[in-house]
Amino acid sequence: MRVITDVDRCVGAGQCVLTEPSVFDQREEDGTVLLLTDEVRGETAERVREATHLCPAQALSTSD
Amino acid sequence: MERRCPYAPPAEYDRIRAENPVTQVELPTGKRAWVLTRHEDVRAMLADPRFSSDRANPRFPTLVDNTPMRAAFKPSLISMDPPEHGPARRAVVGEFTVRRMEALRPRIQEIVDQAIDDLLAAGEPADLVTHLSLPVPSLVICELLGVPYADHEFFQLHSGRLLSRDTSPEDRRHSVDQLTSYLDKLIVEKEAAPTDDLLGRQILKQREEDNVDHEALVSLAFLLLIAGHETTANMISLGVVALIEHPEQLALLREDPGVTLSAVEELLRYFTIAEVATTRLAVEDVEIGGVRIKAGEGVIGLSNAANHDPAVYERPDELDIARGARNHVAFGFGAHQCLGQNLARMELQIVFDTLFRRVPSLRIAKPVDELDYKRNATVYGLHSLPVTWS
Ligand code: SF4
Numbered sequence: 001m002r003v004i005t006d007v008d009r010c011v012g013a014g015q016c017v018l019t020e021p022s023v024f025d026q027r028e029e030d031g032t033v034l035l036l037t038d039e040v041r042g043e044t045a046e047r048v049r050e051a052t053h054l055c056p057a058q059a060l061s062t063s064d
Numbered sequence: 065m066e067r068r069c070p071y072a073p074p075a076e077y078d079r080i081r082a083e084n085p086v087t088q089v090e091l092p093t094g095k096r097a098w099v100l101t102r103h104e105d106v107r108a109m110l111a112d113p114r115f116s117s118d119r120a121n122p123r124f125p126t127l128v129d130n131t132p133m134r135a136a137f138k139p140s141l142i143s144m145d146p147p148e149h150g151p152a153r154r155a156v157v158g159e160f161t162v163r164r165m166e167a168l169r170p171r172i173q174e175i176v177d178q179a180i181d182d183l184l185a186a187g188e189p190a191d192l193v194t195h196l197s198l199p200v201p202s203l204v205i206c207e208l209l210g211v212p213y214a215d216h217e218f219f220q221l222h223s224g225r226l227l228s229r230d231t232s233p234e235d236r237r238h239s240v241d242q243l244t245s246y247l248d249k250l251i252v253e254k255e256a257a258p259t260d261d262l263l264g265r266q267i268l269k270q271r272e273e274d275n276v277d278h279e280a281l282v283s284l285a286f287l288l289l290i291a292g293h294e295t296t297a298n299m300i301s302l303g304v305v306a307l308i309e310h311p312e313q314l315a316l317l318r319e320d321p322g323v324t325l326s327a328v329e330e331l332l333r334y335f336t337i338a339e340v341a342t343t344r345l346a347v348e349d350v351e352i353g354g355v356r357i358k359a360g361e362g363v364i365g366l367s368n369a370a371n372h373d374p375a376v377y378e379r380p381d382e383l384d385i386a387r388g389a390r391n392h393v394a395f396g397f398g399a400h401q402c403l404g405q406n407l408a409r410m411e412l413q414i415v416f417d418t419l420f421r422r423v424p425s426l427r428i429a430k431p432v433d434e435l436d437y438k439r440n441a442t443v444y445g446l447h448s449l450p451v452t453w454s
Contacts, residue, residue: 011150012157013401015390021162031157054390056401058111 001045002063003038009059016060019051020044033059073336077101077369086355089364092229097125097343097362098355101369103376103393105353106342109365110398115344117400119143124345125362127442128229128236140283142341142400149399155269156284157403159208159262165406168204172411175203176418184453189429192449196419197300198293201411205292208407209285210261211250218246223290229440247285251278262288288404295338296408298438298445300415303331305435305449306383307416308428313385314420321417326388328412333392334383337444339368342396367393425453 003023012031016024023044025034040048045062052060080087081101089099100106109115118124120143141153158164176196183195198220206213222239225231231239251263255278258264263285270276307314307327317323342365346357357363371392372380395402402408419426428435429450436447 008150011153011399011401012161013395013403014160014162014406015401017162018406019390026161026163027158028161028163029158030154031159031161032154056111056397057399 001040001048003035003040003048004061004063005033005035006059006061007032009057011057011059013056015054015056016051019054020047023048024051073339073368073372077366077372081369081373086353086357091125091127093126093128095123095125095362097364098352098357100352100363100365101373102353103370103373106365106367106370106393107397109344109350109352109363110342110393110396110400112350112398113146114346114348114350115363116145116347117143117149117344118145121345123360123362125343125364127340127343140287141403142287146399152280153399153403156262156266159265160403160406162406165410168208168407169410169414171207172200172204172414173418176200176411176414177422179203180419180422183451184423188452188454189450190452192304192451193297193301193446194448196415197297197304197446197449200300200415201296201408202293204407204411205289208262208292209288210254210259210263211285211289215246219243219289219293223293226290227294227442228438229442243286243289244282247282247289248278251281251285291402292404292407294443294445296411298337298443299331299335299408299412301446301449302335302337302444303328303412303416304419304426304451305428305432305446306331306334307420308426309432310383313383316385317416318420318424323385324413324417325409327385327416328409329388329390329392330383330385331412332394333371333377333387333389335444336368336371336392336394338394338442339366339444340364340442342367342393365393367396423453427452 010032012026014026016033017026023036023040025036026032027034048062052062085102086105087099088096090096100109119126144152179196179199183190186195202216202220203213206216222243225235225239254264255267258267263281266281317327344363346359346361346363348359350357371394374380377389395405429452435449438445438447
């Protein structure tokens with residue numbers, strides 16, 4: 001599964017980092033989302049889906 | 065609407081949600097507003113840019129007369145809409161990243177340990193609000209912003225007044241003036257000699273970007289101080305009461321400190337202390353939950369009702385610290401979702417873990433329904449919480 005971020009929408013709430021720190025991080029300067037990897041599978045993919053749901057700014061999406 | 069008991073949201077919420085989930089009410093100010101009670105609708109509304117946060121708009125459905133606030137301020141983050149909101153939030157959100165908060169952990173632990181020492185030294189019965197709930201968030205936010213802690217009583221007094229719905233417009237104005245002139249002076253000092261703290265770094269950042277805006281800094285400092293003082297303090301007090309009142313849950317937490325993370329989320333959901341922070345104004349016609357809301361109409365996304373929606377949470381009025389649902393809207397949702405949420409999470413985790421480990425016999429010195437609850441405040445909580453131990 002591929003992870004896609006829309007940095008323009010991101011409001012830096014960090015929900016994604018709390019959910020899956022191996023995939024998401026935040027930029028030091030402005031708190032916006034930073035992808036550590038954009039290909040995920042298995043349980044990690046599950047948690048990325050959850051992060052997509054939790055993200056308050058709808059800045060995350062996934063594709064197969 | 066009053067809470068049914070110190071814990072549960074008013075029973076009317078359940079009835080409204082079941083019968084008429086999107087409905088109109090009259091506010092104390094005489095204005096009318098829509099009330100959303102379903103989790104799904106509240107989230108949809110908060111994520112929809114067709115709802116404005118501009119509290120300066122005279123049509124904004126405020127619960128109290130906020131004219132003094134409006135007169136004193138440039139719009140702060142909570143009142144901004146795009147395109148101003150994004151850049152303004154990004155200018156500061158880097159200070160609140162998950163990693164930054166993690167780096168603060170040892171210092172917060174020290175602050176919590178010191179506060180518990182003070183509580184124990186005060187002797188029984190001691191007021192947990194005075195010795196723990198207020199000083200912890202207060203010290204943390206003062207340190208983060210670079211505000212001298214010596215002045216914290218002044219902040220606590222005025223932020224308490226601002227958040228109480230019983231404060232008269234004149235007193236509200238007075239508190240706003242006091243706080244603003246204090247912060248104004250503080251920021252002038254920091255502009256002369258920028259310090260290594262949030263406000264100092266913001267000053268340097270503004271200079272670098274050639275975007276110096278003294279007023280904006282004053283209103284940012286104001287917002288963070290108020291938000292940082294009251295909310296976490298109330299969650300600490302209420303969380304302690306709830307855990308002591310549910311001994312089987314407290315036992316779970318004691319057995320496995322790893323549960324604290326999820327316990328904190330559950331307590332946030334369960335109490336949802338800032339239930340109307342999620343108020344907005346429609347700027348276009350929008351359909352929500354099958355109802356057409358017209359441009360110019362106010363909407364209250366009742367986050368407490370949303371967080372007790374049985375469609376999302378099984379047995380929503382039960383405290384279940386293992387539930388650990390993070391999809392609650394206690395921090396709001398959408399572009400304005402609480403900036404300090406990860407700081408709040410960490411403070412709460414450290415407090416609950418440390419307090420029940422260090423003071424295992426902690427008890428409440430009064431029947432729980434006789435405690436002094438903030439029944440008429442924008443942020444729900446406790447004025448005092450007498451506790452004993454040994
Ligand atoms: S959860 Fe969403 S808004 Fe928050 S940092 Fe991640 S991508 Fe950005």
